[in-house]
Amino acid sequence: MKFEWDENKNRQNIERHDFDFNDAEEIFEGPKATFPDDRFEYTEDRYVTLGLLGDVVVYVAHTYRDEVIRLISMRKATVRERRIYEKKVFLGHGKD
Structure with missing residues (x-):
């Protein structure tokens, strides 16, 4: 898995x-x-991935460029986002 981002x-x-x-x-x-980020009309397809960093659920906004994941933003997930993560990952309601 390859990643890229703007260092600034x-x-x-x-x-x-x-x-x-x-x-x-x-x-x-x-x-x-992982699911599409359709909150706004972006110039490219964007996605959100909710996952663990240590024991913290983290929200990652990203896009795909060929075989590379381009990172846009990464932060601690909100309470609502943590519930989505738990539902999709641990209860099996949703696709990755």
Whole structure:
């Protein structure tokens, strides 16, 4: 699995959310739920992955460019997002 990101965006993400894109691989290797991000009309298809970083459920916004996952944002999941993660991953209601 390959990842890429804008390093300036990563620095902003660390300052704002205290999560480093360099740690994203752990999220994608473990139990996760991935679904389209259709909240807005973006110029490209965007996705959300909810997964674990240590014992914290994390929200990752990303897109796919060929075989590469391009990271956009990474933060601690909200209570609502944690419930979605638990439902999709642990109760089996939803696809990855």
